[in-house]
Amino acid sequence: MQTVRKDIHNSELPVLCQSCEARHQGICGAMTAEQLLAISKHTRRVRREPGQEIMADAMPIAAYANVLKGVVKLTKVLEDGRQQVVGLQFAPDLLGRPFASESRVTAETASDVELCMIPKTALEAMMSAGGPVEHRIMMQALRELDEARDWMVTLGRKTAAEKVASFLYLLATHIDPTEETALQTFDLPLSRADIADFLGLTIETVSRQLTKLKAEKVIEIANYRHVSIKDLTQLRLRCG
């Protein structure tokens, strides 16, 4: 029934891809069965604990990586050690700067993460052919650009209280890509230090603002990490 000339039966796909939740999303969703089969021979699925470096700023990129599960933070540092988180990547985002020999950011796991590593040459061959894969990667880049610019407003123009509210709101609406509506409850994938680096604040200020939101019954926090949104409307209002 579903048979374009080039299609392949599921059974011909590697086991790894058959069972992959990202199979129909992200860049894999844009590949023909042939392409998927070809590239799957070179990919390799890996798990990483929190705090592991995946790629380093200004270092050659050995491989791209598809995020299958968890959260990856992209950071940049100043010479004196000041750090800024410049992006968060969720499934099914692709990690790695296309068409650059070196990474422009450091990518580090923020939570337990599952990745599908794709060798640089394999993906770039597929991209340079043009077509749906390159197009999908372009769409991700454009979305990331939109998100980065949204965040610039937060960094440049919002107060500490608004920054923290914006961060919680972002997580509630973005942490589960399959979910349509905002989450009621979730675990923070970032430490206070990471949140501070994301918001351009100190950990003390982040802590104080979270305490304040708790005191005002907008959120509840259990075990430092587990957040419940009690009043999403109020949270939204506090985003500035």
Added chain:
Amino acid sequence: MQTVRKDIHNSELPVLCQSCEARHQGICGAMTAEQLLAISKHTRRVRREPGQEIMADAMPIAAYANVLKGVVKLTKVLEDGRQQVVGLQFAPDLLGRPFASESRVTAETASDVELCMIPKTALEAMMSAGGPVEHRIMMQALRELDEARDWMVTLGRKTAAEKVASFLYLLATHIDPTEETALQTFDLPLSRADIADFLGLTIETVSRQLTKLKAEKVIEIANYRHVSIKDLTQLRLRCG
């Protein structure tokens, strides 16, 4: 001599494109002679004074625009009027969010600007074909993403003094796309208010930091707008 099968003589090109400085740069440089000929029938060259709106946030985009001359600022505003400049576009950048029905930013001329307006449908037809034009646009998006992330570090982690130094350094190195080395002298394309909105500061703070750099003989300023870099090394050092 130079004759690929599809090439066209210069004389067949519309006058507008023949004399266009961006002809071999930006997206036009990625077009075949045929494509350029086809699209040039629909383009129209316009001049704009400083402070004119080119596209509005959350409004449908009527047309893309190639920046031929001058500086365009991309801004976002919060409901209460706080504003953030999220990007500056120089020649030969393309204005307009590809593959979105609405703009995600407000685009406004910062200086005297020349634009080449390209109807939405004309360019999108060329893009959806894939190939070099889409690829060129993707490269621009990736570069803008890199720049946005660099700027996030400035917004989130630098002091007022470092922000102002970083802004001047950015201009010195980016304002003239043809120039390899940093400029010694140039006119600020932005008012103090725009600079403040770019840096996430107030105009008073910007003014004070410029005065300080002047007092420390790192720069000179004539007529508010005309800047001379007296000590580029010192300026670089002050970027943090």
Added chain:
DNA sequence: CGGAAGCTTGAATATGCTCAACACGGGTGG
């Protein structure tokens, strides 16, 4: 149970903001 890492809280401080006055320069009109 003890130690370490991560988080919270408090007090003092500094950085950048607000508000207000003033200066400069460019354009207009007498």
Added chain:
DNA sequence: CCACCCGTGTTGAGCATATTCAAGCTTCCG
């Protein structure tokens, strides 16, 4: 040609917000 005005930029004083520094608290883990 000068006087005036308006928009833009500078400077100052006081203040607010977020930072710094320091102490103490949880939770996790050996």
